[in-house]
Amino acid sequence: MPRGSNQKFKFTYLTKIMTEKTDDEHSLTMPQILDELKKYEVSAERKSIYEDFKDMERFGIDIIKEQKGRETFYHIAGREFELAEVKLLIDAVQSAKFITQKKSKLLISKVKKFVSEYQAKQLQRQIVINDRVKTMNESVYYNVDDIHTAINQNRKIKFKYYKWDIDKKLVERHGGIYFVVSPWALLWDDENYYMIAFDDWDNKIKHYRVDKMMYIEVGKDERAGKEEFKNFDMAKYSKATFGMYHGDKTKVCIKFTNHMCGVFIDRFGKDTIFRKTDENHSELVVDINVSPQFFGWIFSLGNDVEIVSPKEVVNELREYTKKFMLKYELIRGEL
Known part of the structure; x- marks a missing residue:
């Protein structure tokens, strides 16, 4: 032959x-x-x-x-990835806000190569790059790579941080100065990617949206915050921070009717300890970064949930509610 x-x-x-x-x-x-x-x-x-x-x-x-x-x-x-696993990966890519539409399509086309062409056709029926909110920052991939490099090399990074203005344009925060922090971890929360870092200027742990970071440079100085991150629990940090908004961490006691227990298990995990207060009610104590987003979550749960303590948080919620209601009372008076 x-x-x-x-x-x-x-x-x-x-x-x-x-x-x-x-x-x-x-x-x-x-x-x-x-x-x-x-x-x-x-x-x-x-x-x-x-x-x-x-x-x-x-x-x-x-x-x-x-x-x-x-x-x-x-x-x-048998393959390295089963069809169900590839479907799961595609779902993750589609749901991730920090991946652009363009990158989503490119990643999905690569992931489909893990299965046969016949299985890929099944996946094609599943793939819908819909109108979900997606980042427009194509540099996210490279940002993640730079952050990992800094973490692996134990180096600080500097970058410019951006926010949206009313004209739907990304504008520099704080007049365009460079932020200099020590990156320690990356967290995917609420469909967004965050860098968890130590800011030795404020001497505290902070987080930053990766898709809002630009012009990242890996520095020469060693990272700070080693002691603060020695016993850092990423899961607890995520559970305590609502919508990834900053707030003062406080132990908060919440009372609820027993049928609401699933809401708290979903949010804080099965290890959450419930204390029975009467036949129909229970309490739990959790670390919370108290913020308007946390109060908004409490409001959404209705009358079956109540913040019991500490007194400072109860008073803060009361004042927040008064201002909220006053605004709508004024609006109704103008109608």
Whole structure:
């Protein structure tokens, strides 16, 4: 048999063919495999294909042989990612606000290569890049890479931080000065990406939206905040911070009717301790970064939930409610 022009790539092309064109529901006969190789200008004999299959198995690619009537079929069994896992990855990419529409489509096209072309068609029915709010900052990928570099090298970073103005333009915060902080972690919360860092100017832990950071530079100075982050619990930080808004951390006691317990388990986890106060009510004590966003969450739960203590937070909520109601009383009076 004459050798094809791409003969040295036979094993590579055979792996590609079996990966793309076979799965648990789709197989190829030996003649079909040889025909597929010819498309890549590769010639082969059956015996050499059998040897290649053995080599594939040494690389962790299992080839299943099945007899159906007079014909023998071959397909790949099991993959690095199962179809359900790839669907999950695609859902994550679609829901992430910090990934642009353009990058979402590019990432999804790459993720689809983990499955066969037949399974990819199933995924195509699932993929809908809809009108979800997405960042317009294409540099997010590189921002994340720079932040990881700084963390791995134990270095501070500097960057400019932006916010939206009424004209829907990103404008520099604080007159365009560079923020200099010590990055320690990255957190995905409420569909956005945040950098958790120590600001030694204010001597406190802060967080920043990665898609609002620009012109990042990894510095030469070593990071500060080692002691503050020694026992830092990312999960607790996320649970205590509503909408990732800053606030003074306080132990807050919340009373609720028992049928509302699922709301608090969903928010604070199954390890949350409930204390029964009567037949129909219970309390829990949690660390909260007290902010208007936290009060808004409490309002949304209705009359079945009540902040019991500390007194300062109860008074703050009372004043916040008064101002909120007064505003609408004034509006009603103007109508």
